[in-house]
Amino acid sequence: MSKLVLKFESSVLKEVAVGQQEVSIGRSPDNGIVIDNPAISSYHARVFHEDGRLMLQDFGSLNGTFVNGQRVKMVMLKPGDSVGIGKHTIVVTDSVEVRAHSLDNAAVKPAVPKINETVMLDTKDRREFLRQVAAVGESAQPAPGRMKVPTLVVLKGSTDRREYTLTDKLIVVGKSAMATVKLTGWFKPKAAAQINRREDNSYYIGPADKVPSVNGTPITHPTKLASGDVIEVAGVELEFVVRD
């Protein structure tokens, strides 16, 4: 049985076996392999078996799917192939022991109690847990200690300034008095779009009176911003830049 290993740089994030069921890859949480990155389409590609062969199909994604460096639409996969999607890599491996492993998991599932008494992870366990997850997720996390200055740079449109350094947790683009990025001119919405800073200092953009687009893709639900993203809303164009 084939196995897909999702990697970010040198870290292994996830391993998925490809059985009878196809494995879909994308940003949307209902995919078999979820990659939460704006460069990935909601449903980006899928891996499936056909006539005993392992196939990869790109769903016409914006930023493409690459096998061993070549952009592909539909291709046969073999062990050792490296599939590039955004900054992530999926390595195809052939393994026998996966079967036993996934059977183990299946046996465990029915025993999972649906709801348990809520408990608090005790302090010692929690530190150990956080240390472990930090080691795994490290390369996907921003390097700590460095001062990052998120900024919105106005590329096009009328606003009260040309550049905005982001300090608030809630940033509104619009005509309203509460707006950080104040739109000037007639017929502008009070709150065209909003950006929220989360606790890990990531920024998410979402719709308000208007549906903004990021790099040309309409944003209908909160979506994480990456440095270099270009936001278009209510006749203005803003570049989101994170400076060191």
Add this chain to the structure above:
Amino acid sequence: MEVGARSDIGRVRENNEDSFRLAPEMNLFVLSDGMGGLESGERASRMATETVLTHCRDAQADAAIAVFGKQIEGVGEVSNRLASAVRLANQEIFQAAQELGSKGGMGATIVAVRMLDDRACIAHVGDSRAYLFRDERLNQLTEDHSFVAEQVRRGIITLEQAGRSRMQNVLTRALGVEQNVDVEVTEELLREGDIYLLCSDGLFRELSEPQIAGILQEASSAQQAADNLVEQANHAGGGDNITAIVLRHSPKAAGAMSKIGRWFKPSEDPL
């Protein structure tokens, strides 16, 4: 703000450890899920909601009352006051838990929201959630302080795996466990037609997001929405206590009323 709320013991538990308090005059709404069993859980969640309400009320009457703990950058005074209230609640429960001794495991989650004219200020600790239903979409505004949510954030497991995990009930932050607690504060734009939902895990573990969204959309009033959410969660199993606070923002009516209110307000000019 049209408000509806309901709390229910569920179909498995023998007591209701959830609590909620509504203070519409301050546009403040608080929900807590207690833990520790026997009377401890009930007591912890009551202390949590009560302390938050009292501190906000006191601060409303006397702005000079100190903000407890460190100022959070990038959010307004109201959000900072809310965080201060939650830190106080933590200390109250922590003290009570110390008196009981370490074996009690007394603690609580909290989610508190205060509505301003243009935004919602939300403070939370643990896995009680705030959702926003807007433009026919349901968005989870708070991130759970739980073991599985942390694993999802780090990309170790998917949301789907998290839903099956045996670690679902393990929190990484709660009130009453340590002397100090890190309170997460979120601000959200408030728009016409917005529906906010505060709920305990007994609700979202029984109902899927599309189910919750459907109930919020179809109910004719905030109270009916809260009632239907609790009933459906019971119908789906009711494995835990279930609490829902539904807040519907309809500024058309509120706008007209506030204008009337303004005519009767005493002038601030000392004539």
